[in-house]
Amino acid sequence: MTSETITELNRRSTDGIDVRLLWDREESRVFVTVDDAKTGEAFSVEVHEHAKAAEVFRHPYAYAAWQNVGAVGAAPVAA
Numbered sequence: 103m104t105s106e107t108i109t110e111l112n113r114r115s116t117d118g119i120d121v122r123l124l125w126d127r128e129e130s131r132v133f134v135t136v137d138d139a140k141t142g143e144a145f146s147v148e149v150h151e152h153a154k155a156a157e158v159f160r161h162p163y164a165y166a167a168w169q170n171v172g173a174v175g176a177a178p179v180a181a
Contacts, residue, residue: 112159123159134162145171 107128114121118139125132132149147165149155158165165171 111155114159121159121162123155134158134165136162136166147171 107126109125109127110122111125111132112123120137120139122135123132124135132152132155134147134149134155135144136146137144145162145166147158147162147169149158
């Protein structure tokens, strides 16, 4: 997977949380990434059924829990 093969299909940001819906053309894979600027946490959720991509994009935390995906870089930011 290279940045040349990744296409951003949608993006939203709310309160420091950046959610992106991405398509890897080379691997024919769709996934959602979440980056939380406040906590430094980030994770990625693969969309197993492409028809559900919008649903995973709207509810990435629920799908991450369902797929048992853990966040990386989970270091709390000092207040």
